[in-house]
Amino acid sequence: MELQLQNFDLKQISESGQCFRMWETEPGHFKMMAQDRFLEAWQEPGSETVRFDCSREVFDGFWHRYFDLDRDYCACFDLIPPGDSYLMEAAACGCGIRILRQDPWEMLITFLLSQRKSIPAIKTAIEEICKACGREVLSSRGERFYAFPDAEELRQLSLEDLKACGLGYRAKYIYAAARENPDMEAMAALEDDELSARLKGFFGVGDKVSACVMLYGYHRLGSFPRDVWMNRIIDEQYGGQIDLLPYRDIAGIMQQYLFYYVRLK
Numbered sequence: 001m002e003l004q005l006q007n008f009d010l011k012q013i014s015e016s017g018q019c020f021r022m023w024e025t026e027p028g029h030f031k032m033m034a035q036d037r038f039l040e041a042w043q044e045p046g047s048e049t050v051r052f053d054c055s056r057e058v059f060d061g062f063w064h065r066y067f068d069l070d071r072d073y074c075a076c077f078d079l080i081p082p083g084d085s086y087l088m089e090a091a092a093c094g095c096g097i098r099i100l101r102q103d104p105w106e107m108l109i110t111f112l113l114s115q116r117k118s119i120p121a122i123k124t125a126i127e128e129i130c131k132a133c134g135r136e137v138l139s140s141r142g143e144r145f146y147a148f149p150d151a152e153e154l155r156q157l158s159l160e161d162l163k164a165c166g167l168g169y170r171a172k173y174i175y176a177a178a179r180e181n182p183d184m185e186a187m188a189a190l191e192d193d194e195l196s197a198r199l200k201g202f203f204g205v206g207d208k209v210s211a212c213v214m215l216y217g218y219h220r221l222g223s224f225p226r227d228v229w230m231n232r233i234i235d236e237q238y239g240g241q242i243d244l245l246p247y248r249d250i251a252g253i254m255q256q257y258l259f260y261y262v263r264l265k
Contacts, residue, residue, distance in 0.1 A: 001051070001052050001054065001055065001056050001059060002049060002050070002051045002052075003049075003050050003052070004048050004049060004050075005048055005050050005069070006048060006074070007073040007074060007095055007096055007098070008048070008050065008067070008069075008096055008098060009043070009095075009096020009097070010022075010024075010030045010041055010043045010050065010096075011024060011028075011030075011043070011045070011096075012094050012095075012096040012097045012260060013067075013096070013097055013098060013100065014030065014032075015260065015263070015264075016094065016097045016256050016259065016260045017119065017256075017259055017260070017263070018099065018100060018102075018212075018215075018216045018256065019032075019100055019102065019216075020110060020114075020119070020122050020123045020126050021033040021034070021123075021126060021127075021148070027045070028042055028043055028044045028045065029041075029042055030042070030043070031139075033130075033137070033145055033146075033147070033148070034062075034066055034100075034102065034103070034106075035103050035106060035147060035148055036135060036137055036147035036148070037062060037063075037137075038137050038139050038145050039052060039053065039054060039063060040052075040053040040139065040140075041053065053140060065101055066100055066101050066102075067098055067100065067101075068098045068099055068100065068101055068219075069098075071098070073095070073098065073253070076091075076247075076250050076253050076254075077091050077095070079246055079247055079248075079250070080246075080254075081246055086233075086237045087254060087257065087258065089261065090257040090258050090260070090261035090262075091254070091257045093257070093260065093261050093264065094256065094257045094260040094261060094264075097253075097256050097257065097260060099215065099216070099219065099221060099252060099253060099256065100216065101219050102216050102217055103148070103184075103217065104184040104185075104187070104188070104213060104217035104218055105148075105150065105151065105182075105184045105217075106148045106217070107212065107213045107216045107217030108177060108184070108199070108202065108205075108213050108217065109129075109148075109154070109174055109177060110122070110126060111208075111209045111212040111213055111216075112170060112173040112174055112177065112202070112204050112205065112209060113125055113126070113129075113167050113170045113173070113174060114209075114212075115170060115204070115208075115209065117170075121166070124166060125165055125166045125167055126148075127146070128164075128165035128166055129149065129154070129157075129162070129165050129167075129174075130146035130147065130148055130149065131146050132149075132157055132161060132165055133149045133153045133154060133156050133157055134146035134147045134148060134149045134153065135147040135149075135153075151177070151178050151180075151181040151182070152181070154174065154177075154178035155178045155179060155181075157175075157178075158175075159171055159172065159175045162174055162175055170204070172203070172204070173202075173203055173204030173205075176202070176203040176204070177202055177203070177204075180202070182202075184217075187199075187218075188218055192214070192220055192222065192223075195214060195218065195220070196210050196211075196214060199213055199214065207226070208225055208226060208227055211223045211224065211225035211226070212225045215252040215255075220252070221249050221250045221251070221252045221253060222248065222249045222250070222251050222252065223251070223252045224244060224251040224252055224254075224255045225252075225255060229259055229262050229263060230255065230258065230259060230262075232262065233258050233262050
C-alpha cells in the first residue's frame with residue numbers, strides 16, 4: 001500500500017536514537033521489527049510518498065498508531081519562539097521525525113542496555129538477545145527475523161548467557177528486570193511523577209533511562225531525556241539552562257529535533 005505523508009521521513013526516524021530495530025538496507029529501503037511484527041517500507045529522499053509492504057488492514061491495525069500518524073507535527077513547529085534560532089534550525093532539519101509508539105517492555109530493556117554504548121553496539125546487542133530467546137518471524141520474502149522477547153522468554157537466559165550477548169555490566173540489569181516480570185501495561189495508568197519513580201525502582205534505571213522509557217515507551221511527550229549530547233547543546237546554546245515551558249507537553253518532540261540535529265552536525 002502507498003500513502004502520502006507530511007512531516008514523515010523514515011531515514012530521520014531511523015537515525016533519531018529512539019528505535020534500534022529499523023534498518024536502511026539500501027537507499028530509501030527500510031526493514032523494521034516492532035515487538036513481533038515485521039514491516040518493509042520504501043521512501044525516496046525528500047518524497048512524501050511512502051510504500052509499505054502490508055495490507056491496509058494490517059497498517060491501520062498497528063502501524064498507523066506506531067508511527068503516531070494522528071498527530072499534527074506542524075502544530076509543534078508553531079510553538080517554537082522565533083528567537084530560538086537553534087531549535088528552529090533543528091526542527092527544520094529533522095521535520096520528518098515522529099515519536100514512535102513503542103512497547104514499554106522493549107524500551108525498558110533497550111535503554112537499560114543502551115547505557116554507555118554506541119548506537120551500532122546497542123543494535124548488535126539487541127539482535128543478539130532476540131536471536132537468543134525471541135520467536136522466529138519470517139518476512140513475506142522468507143527472511144528470518146526475531147521478535148523482541150518478553151519477560152518469560154528472557155528468563156530463559158542465565159546471567160552468563162546475557163553477557164555472551166555483549167551486554168557487559170548491563171547484563172545484571174536485564175537479568176533483574178526479567179525476573180521482576182513487571183506489569184508494564186498497568187504502569188501506563190500512573191501519573192508522570194509516579195511513573196518516573198516506578199521506573200527508577202528497576203535496578204539500573206536512572207533519570208535518563210526513565211525519561212527515555214516514558215517518552216518512547218509510554219508516549220509521555222513532556223519527557224525530555226538528557227544525555228551527553230543534550231547536555232552539550234544546553235551548555236553551548238542555552239547557557240546551561242533550557243526553558244521547556246513554551247513546549248508544555250511536547251518537550252520530547254523538541255528533544256528529538258535537537259538530538260538528531262547535533263548528531264547530524
